[in-house]
Amino acid sequence: EVQLLESGGGLGQPGGSLRLSCAASGFIFSTYAMSWVRQAPGKGLEWVSVISGSGDSTYYADSGKGRFTISRDNSKNTLDLQMNSLRAEDTAVYYCAKIGGGSSWISSPFDYWGQGTLVTVSS
Amino acid sequence: EIVMTQSPATLSVSPGERATLSCRASQSVSSNLAWYQQKPGQAPRLLIYYASTRATGFPARFSGSGSGTEFTLTISSLQSEDFAIYYCQQYNNWPRTFGQGTKVEIK
Numbered sequence: 001e002v003q004l005l006e007s008g009g010g011l012g013q014p015g016g017s018l019r020l021s022c023a024a025s026g027f028i029f030s031t032y033a034m035s036w037v038r039q040a041p042g043k044g045l046e047w048v049s050v051i052s053g054s055g056d057s058t059y060y061a062d063s064g065k066g067r068f069t070i071s072r073d074n075s076k077n078t079l080d081l082q083m084n085s086l087r088a089e090d091t092a093v094y095y096c097a098k099i100g101g102g103s104s105w106i107s108s109p110f111d112y113w114g115q116g117t118l119v120t121v122s123s
Numbered sequence: 124e125i126v127m128t129q130s131p132a133t134l135s136v137s138p139g140e141r142a143t144l145s146c147r148a149s150q151s152v153s154s155n156l157a158w159y160q161q162k163p164g165q166a167p168r169l170l171i172y173y174a175s176t177r178a179t180g181f182p183a184r185f186s187g188s189g190s191g192t193e194f195t196l197t198i199s200s201l202q203s204e205d206f207a208i209y210y211c212q213q214y215n216n217w218p219r220t221f222g223q224g225t226k227v228e229i230k
Contacts, residue, residue, distance in 0.1 A: 047219040109157035
């Protein structure tokens with residue numbers, strides 16, 4: 001059974017940093033690309049970032065480019081999102097999502113999601 | 124960026140009735156279109172991918188159709204557990220983009 005468990009959310013200061021983590025199990029982690037998707041309170045879904053299974057390819061939404069860094073440790077089956085220069089508009093539930101398709105990840109949907117971790121940016 | 128537009132924003136349907144949700148892309152996404160179901164307090168769940176393939180665990184009353192820029196999600200006979208928000212998402216281009224969602228509520 002695929003399980004994705006996010007952690008690291010909480011209260012962050014404007015201009016500050018937070019690091020989110022996602023612990024994955026139930027599948028061969030290194031085979032699959034992984035992504036972060038966020039949802040502001042009462043709002044829709046916004047894709048944040050993606051990393052390939054090997055970690056050598058990454059993409060970012062403009063909202064996080066230059067501030068967020070996605071990374072993974074395939075030896076520990078973990079996915080991270082380093083969030084710097086936090087803004088109020090970064091307040092959201094952050095979901096870790098597995099991408100289907102294995103090596104065809106470029107054209108595959110988010111097939112499993114974690115339960116999310118809430119990030120609140122406020123002074 | 125590809126803009127995904129869903130309609131209607133809210134759909135009021137009686138149990139047992141048919142629901143038809145629409146999703147339009149601002150440019151062609153081929154068949155790289157997914158639908159997700161989200162219930163209150165829960166994570167989204169993949170419902171349909173490649174525009175018409177039903178994901179594991181969802182019954183046959185859910186069906187998807189379309190390609191290019193116009194897509195439809197149909198729920199043939201709504202059950203109580205189907206009342207939720209449904210999002211479409213394109214995975215043809217970066218950045219990945221979602222529609223704003225359609226809330227299916229009990230009439």
